[in-house]
Amino acid sequence: MACRSYWTKRRRTLRILDSFEPSSVNGSDVLGDVDPEFNLALNDNAEEEDDIFMDCTSSFDDCYTNDKRVDGVISDGDCYGDESDTEDDGESSNEDGTENECSKLTRGLCDWALRNYVPQNTLSDLLGVLRELHPNLPKQARTLLQTARIAANVKNIKGGEYVHFGILTYFQAIPAYVLHNVSETIGLQINVDGLPLYKSSALQLWPILGKVPFEKEPFVIGMFCGKTKPLDLDEFLYDFVEEVAKLENGFEVAGKTFTLKIDCFICDSPARSFLKNTKGHNGYFGCERCTQEGVYVKNHMTFPEKTAVLRTDDQFLNKEDEDHHKGNSPLTQINVAMVTMFILDYMHLVCLGVTRKLIRFWMKGDLCCRLGSQAVKAISARLVQLTEHIPVEFQRKPRSLSEIDRWKATEYRQFLLYTGPIVLQDILSSSQYKNFMNLSIAMYLMLSPALCKYYCDFADTLMTHFLNEFEQLYGADEIVYNVHNLSHLADDVRRYGALDGISAFPFENYMRKLKKICRKPQFVLQQIHRHITLERAFVTPKKNKNPDKTILKIKHTCGPTIATLPHCTQYKKAIFELFCVATTVGNNCVMVQGNLGLVQNILCDERTDTNYIIFRRFLKLDSLHSSPLDSKDIGFYKASNLESTNHVHLLSDITKKYVLIPMTSEWAAIPLLHSN
Known part of the structure; x- marks a missing residue:
């Protein structure tokens, strides 16, 4: 995208138009036959909007059907003319480096402005500053983006x-x-x-x-x-x-x-x-x-x-x-x-529907199902204490029930699947807790790509139990549309697979x-x-990550190492395709070759480009719960007795990541969905 060739094309456009009769230049007959790029040049004098992109490209088809478009980016010729224009203008070849530098900067600015919704006047101000170092940049955002005032259909x-x-x-x-x-x-x-x-x-x-x-x-x-x-x-x-x-x-x-x-x-x-x-x-x-x-x-x-x-x-x-x-x-x-x-859709039906309804029953429902204020405060306190233990894959950390009206769907999902089964223990009545767990496990099974194939019918049965118990606990008048449709959710799983893929x-x-x-x-x-x-x-499309490539980040020198591998570089974080593992609390609990434990350090042998982890195992793994099924069958554990001995494993030996939630003297370990 040679910056100077744009002005070359503009001058040529004006010279061509000057050769027409004055009456013809202003007439629609002439302009209707002019090349679209000429129309672009003429429209650059249009009035600029201060705070929004009120200009647009000449047409969508012009941008995407042009043969010069490569890999989702408008080629240099599309925006500023072809190379012959630059050569005809008499520019010396020693300016090629400057032209290429300007071209990269221009593309980067366009990409940045559109990705971040930068107002047009802000972008123009930035161009004014950058032109002191790069005088070939255009003055205005409308010129940078090559826009023309043509209305949408x-x-x-x-x-x-x-x-x-x-x-x-x-x-x-x-x-x-x-x-x-x-x-x-x-x-x-x-x-x-x-x-x-x-x-x-x-x-x-x-x-x-x-x-x-x-x-x-x-x-x-x-x-x-x-x-x-x-x-x-x-x-x-x-x-x-x-x-x-x-x-x-x-x-x-x-x-x-x-x-x-x-x-x-x-x-x-x-x-x-x-x-x-x-x-x-x-x-x-x-x-x-x-x-x-x-x-x-x-x-x-x-x-x-x-x-x-x-x-x-x-x-x-x-x-x-x-x-x-x-x-x-x-x-x-x-x-x-x-x-x-x-x-x-389970986001509306279950997260914003039934889960929110249950919490409101416990907080503001009838006396037969409502919790006392101290019990509500205890649940809130437990939720807030879990903040540092929530992995980075979650967009939001747990919040108090006092903010329940501001909770988002993802927070209800987190509560239903991960935090709720732990913080509600010993606070809800046994019948209420059993009812909640039927819903929680049924949804976990239907959301898991690995488990939904084998447990769909069982999850459907759990939903039937949940509905029967729900009617007894909260009343037949509460079997409204959302609650009733839980009985039909498994049909969608049978047709389309895990519910997270169709949410x-x-x-x-x-x-x-x-x-x-x-x-x-x-x-x-x-x-x-x-x-x-x-x-x-x-905007340049982001290429999909290579699923086999793991990215290591945050070098350090303070972790345990391997004596037999003195040339290893230490890292604090490893990013896989579907999840992230780190040495910090909340992101260090993983399953390695059937052993649950904590990652102590991440190493890379620079000579062989092989990645390792220093790992400590939990020596005792019990079932987190026995109802509605033995939790070990789906990978839920109550972990304790973390050993003091370090073990070395390949980083690729990690099979899944866990959410590790503290209990009184043990840890609740729940597999992170989609981390297999």
Whole structure:
């Protein structure tokens, strides 16, 4: 990206336009035939917005269908002209080093600004400072990003506005080396949800998001913006349904032919009923999986029946249960199984639903199930004491129950699977604790990629026990939609595997990104469209980590070493593909060749490039609990008697990482999900 060649192209553009008649230059006939890069040059004089990227690339297709695009980055010629322009300008060859340096800096600035949502005026100020050292840099952010004032294709629909980003354009933006290893049938997960933008306004987004298995982050397919949800489902889904219907018949990207297959829809309950055009969770026939009629009790719609007839995809298409349907769904026009392909998302159903409900029962429920204030304080104290023992894989540390209204879904998940079984012991009644453990173990089994294959039926049985006990403990009037649907969760595991692979967590994380992009309540869709278009054009895709490569970090010289290996370098941290092991509390408990213990040091023999760990074993491993199953069967232990002798193992001998939680005189060791 030779910085000077941009100005060369600009001067040439102006010379060409000067050769036209004045009346023709201002007319649309001439400009309509000018090369898109000339239009870019002319539009650089457009007025600059102070605090948002209100400019966008000339078009998405211009960025991604150009042959000069390599590995997800716009090539030098795309932004500033080709090398012949530079040579014609008479620049000497001894400036090549400066040009290359400027090119790298320019690309880095574009990448940095878009990844970190830097306002345009801030980026322009930074360029002003950097130009003192690098005078070839452009003065303004709009020039750096090569933007042109061309509006997104926003159309008005009932209730607001809609813009379609497209599925095919996303695939066209993926580097060829990534698509080369992708199977010919691409499975696509879909998420639709509402996102309030501001606390003081009713303005909200309804994005249609997609996610493919070979990319970690979702992408935007289409987006609605208005003061209410889309009022016409057919209008909202029209572009999406039309494009999916075409791509299901095959499409070509990077010289390879693919077909698109929708795997599932991952949404919360209101969004699922909206997309399917069916009764909601408060309706008498609101259950999506069975045909039972709800019972309205104490201002709650309950679903007490446990053996109701299950719905089928064919019955849905034929509308055999008329009371369940509100109208037609445009999704029936494409290959979507309207019952089995709509996931009961555990993030909303279990974490934000049932787990939060249980904690509120214990804190503010009826006298028959409510805990005393001292018991609640004791649970909170235990949670806070666990802060230093929580591994780095968790985004949040445990918080007091006094902040329960601010807990996020990931905190409820952590409580249900790891901390709750320990901190609730000897505080809940035996019947309440047994009921909680049935839910905890059932969810752990269905979330584990390794265990769900063998324990799915057992987890389903535990859910049945949980529901029966829940009704006795908390009342039949509390068997509401979320609680009832626990009985259907195992069906999704049988079809799709572990629940973590079909959860809304990655989509909810991406929603926060969309919120960061919106800096003004005006032209919201334009802001998002332009930012994402620029991001796809300039941000270099991160290559997936080599699963066989382990990264060692933080050198030190104070740990135990191996006398026979004097040339070893000591490290405090080793980063694997799925987890991190360190010598610090909370991250040092691992399983090594069937032995549970603590990592004391991490070593690397520089001569052979072999990595080792210094390791101490727990000499006594008992079952953490015997009900609802012997915990040893799934790797849960009560560990004690840490030996004083150090052992040496290869770093690659580590098979899984553990969450190690202190008890009175022992340790509770629970395997970290996805760390095998």
